[in-house]
Amino acid sequence: MPRDESETGPEGGRRTSAAPPRLSVVMPVRDLAGYVDAAVASILGQTHGDFEFLIRDDGSVDGTREILHQWAARDPRIRLFESDESLGPAESSNFVVRHAAGQLIARMDADDVAHPDRLRRQLEALDAHPEACLVGSLFEGIDEQGRRVRPRDRSRLAAPTAFAPFPHGSIMFRRAAFDTAGGYRADADFWEDLDLYRRMAAAGDLLVIPAALYRHRSSPHSTRLTSSRRSVEASIDRMYRRVAGEKVAGRRNRRLKPDVWLSLGSTLLWAGRRPGVLLPLLRRGAIGMDRRSLAIVAWALWAEISPKTLRYCLRLATERRDRRIGARFHDHEVYRWEPV
Structure with a gap:
């Protein structure tokens, strides 16, 4: 070697x-x-x-x-x-x-923390569901010091979505399905997990355990934040456009989807930092008069003025959503997630 x-x-x-x-x-x-x-x-x-x-x-x-x-x-x-x-x-x-x-x-993932029962629960889920090729779990968010800052959100299981309700580091999968899907692809760096799930879905069911068996850390040491900023932004823009079925070829030097800065800024926000994404969003984002664009601009402005109050309100809203939907999802069961 x-x-x-x-x-x-x-x-x-x-x-x-x-x-x-x-x-x-x-x-x-x-x-x-x-x-x-x-x-x-x-x-x-x-x-x-x-x-x-x-x-x-x-x-x-x-x-x-x-x-x-x-x-x-x-x-x-x-x-x-x-x-x-x-x-x-x-x-x-x-x-x-x-x-x-x-x-x-x-x-x-090397900056996260697994619940002591995580592996046992996931093995049991795959054994009980031979038609499934992957299982992940919901999570709680922690900051740089390991403090719980983001509650579990079972509402992520309630509606169809293109984005996985579980973090990358929480998954367990069958090797055969991974090989059939072709593994991770370098042209999807920084969203290689979602790209993999969408291809693995053809090999079997993707399952979710609603218990928070994983603690996902937000920190400025995330690979997305320590790598070349322009490369990461371009890659995340490709992710959103591919998920939406848009053309991604020949887009060099064009404006990027506003969701790029929401995605990158959220990591810093939950890490207890000021995201600092408002100016690059305004300069380089493809901002329209649609509701989504305006909501992201409002988020970035709020994050710039008072990240502490934004974190508090987001945490409160998440807790309320989770309580409202919680009776539909039981911790010791598993649920299917199908990317749309």
Whole structure:
């Protein structure tokens, strides 16, 4: 194996059992030294403990790799791969899946936290529903310090939508369906998860557990926010246009959908920061007189003036929606999500 794509850990970082694992947990990571401890600990502390844990350090320079070495030295389930070259979100995700031995794959994001019962609940869901190829869970949002800032929202399950009600890091899927769909695609970097789901839906049902088995962190260290801003904006614009069935070829230097700045600004808002998206939205957004455009401009203006009150009102509205719809969705059942 090339020097810059080495695998480390006790006994190669493999499980002590000779039998191949049924479940592999996979986690690419780049420059998340402040959060990776919590992510790794939440997987190693699962009530279902029979799995291998593949981690790829995607060219970190902030001390993340040293932290991962310490974890790999302590737990033989960890298989740590490291490289000085960053493959990017899609290809680093393909790498860990490609090297996994399990027929079931659970994704984990390195700045998030999994509920202790997450893997057990998802395994049970896939076992009970052989027609399903993927299961995710609803989530609670946390900020940089790990404080709960965003409540669960079961209303996300109540109406058809093009966007997944679960975060990328919460999913478990069948390896065969992933391979049939062709894995992650690099031309969908920064929305490679949604692109994958839409293709996997042809292979089987996509399920959602309404319990919040995942804590999704909003922080300025998100890959979307630390990568080239113009590249990320262009990619997110492609996402919205493809979902809407619009033409995306030949759009260089044209104005972008206002939703781009809502998407990027929301991460900073829930991280406790001021999004600062109003000016780029006004300068480069394809703003019309339609209700959606005006609502996003109003959101960006409010976020600029008082992000604290905007967070409070959004949190209150989410809690009310969740309470109103909650009786329809039970934590110990699963529900189908079909992207529209």
